[in-house]
Amino acid sequence: MPSAAARVVLVTGVSRFLGARVANTLQADPGIERVIGVDTVPPTAPLGRTEFVRVDIRTPSIAKVISSAEVDTVVHLNLVTSQTTSRSKAKELNVIGTMQLLAACQRSADMRKLVVRSSAAVYGSSPMDPAVFTERDEPVEPPTSGYAKDAVEVEGYVRGLQRRRSDLTVSVLRFANFLGPGVDSPLTRYLRMPVVPTVLGFDPRLQFVHEDDGIEVLRRMTVEEHPGTFNVAGDGVLLLSQALRRAGRTFVPVPAPSFSMMGEAGRRFAGLSGFSPELLRWLTYGRVIDNARLVNELSWRPKYGSEAAFADFVSSSDLGRGVPLELFDRLTSVLGRKLD
Template sequence: MADVVLVTGVSRYLGGQFARALTNDPSVSRVIGVDVIPPTHDIGRAEFVRADIRNPMIGKIIAQSDVDTVVHMNVIATPTNAGGRTSQKEINVIGTMQLLAACQKAPSIRRLVVKSSAAVYGSSPRDPAMFTEDMGPKSLPRTGFGKDSVEVEGYVRGFSRRRPDVELSVLRFANIIGPGIRTSLTDYFALPVIPVPFGYDARLQFVHETDALGTLLAATTGPSTGITNIAGDGVITVSQAAAIAGRAVIPLPMPAAGLFGAVLKRAGLADFSSDQVQFLAYGRGLDTTRMREVLGYEPEFTTRAAFEDYVRGIGSVLPGSAALGSAVSGVAGTAANAIGHVWAAGRND
């Protein structure tokens, strides 16, 4: 049972929400929130400590506070939230290494909960319909957040071998969505025109932010679960999601999708990378049997219901999206030319 809990990443939306929810649990006597900047939102009775998990100082905080449970939520999915891709990788990978080194040296640590991602499974045309926790990726993520998540889980496995006495829960979340959270995917579906890979209609799974918090609380105060997939029931396709959001779509061949992503990034509308284009082409499905049978959690929202709740909260379009109009026309022209070349090449084969 968790008593003194240290939570990383409390200045970000989900980390702050989780810290506040944890302070409402009577079984938890103390919650310590750690981040490099003070949170702008309410974290309840949690004590904020300004610290960088990349710094060995984190070890002193754990030792002095006699922390028995660490919840690592500071694995950042979006580079702009971290100040760029280099900072993102340093926080995700180097930060995790330092945090685990501190946990390894602390005899008081009894449980480690890690917020991971289903991005570790990658996205490819050879993927199974549903990934179970014992399956590996058919195509290993080579860039961005997916690659970071694979490395983070590798360091966590190493920690588990060195400290077999520590209970471990690694939660692999499908894309988290809801009215309050902002990610590259929520920005994507808030665009006035949604680019989609030409010839593809990927299956998507989502987990509502309420269920994300619920599973994190269950993993912190309930039984240890090991690696566990977290997602809402059912799937929706990219085209169905666009229709629910009331957005027009523009089909783009894969190379042009990368160009469009660069335009969106420069306009400050969405942070879209090559691994996300792969995801939108091939999608991903998660088997959540272990979430129910071992973690004991039944999600409140299905995938569709989670997306619909997100849509109710997005309003019309992202702020500043008027700047996208001319960009859409230019890239659409490029895409049309590229599609024409693809068709012409097909006729010549």
């Protein structure tokens, strides 16, 4: 549904991959007069005509930026989903930052639209889950920790803003796990481990969204009118075992309690900071979301299904074809001794 073009768009988290790509995409739209990118650290990627402002959205300073620039559209992408920072700091950025940002949006007379990046992790992962989650479904076991719980809280604060500012167009996007050539995430680091652990007795169904499709959804939500909550994922699913075989990865099933031990290997070899509870549950039970509402609303379907998104990630990465047998034997023997 087309709308009057956004004049001044503010993008949070612009120093990260997703924020930078969204800002670069929006600045190419001739109907957008200004794109302002905010983050706590300067971006490393070129932002073109996007104006970078170094500001912490956890502080009242974000309100001054929104007010002085007469921002009418906010694209909130600052959800921290990785363990690259302490859990307390990540929660502050996710929850306290969102609260400050929404308060600034509420007070601004110029504001007319809010687009929020959320996560399909709000549905949790449980052995009692439905085969497919729609936007109307509630989690069987709500997330109790990590960024998944933060995302639930963020959505709650967004609903509060909608009650107070019913004139705003608000779009909440529950993304499946991003994949693509430019994505660096706990998932991609997991896939790059020299020996990839899986949870013994489980082969979860997984779903992905290609980075290009995710950017296109965010662009459309920004320049068009699509209020509501939408699942965002490529069509189809992959079993974890299928994905690892297609990537040529060496993997070993281990009991769930031993997963953290393999996470220690990930610290050294793949840049992981351990396995978060959300990732462990997802790699145990999986999760599948229905994207029909998004497809119907946009009259558009993601270019990449889950299989194609995974294939593009594999073809553009340096995953290789497994590990030397000697290293595999050494890692699994160490794991075996720890389990005795």
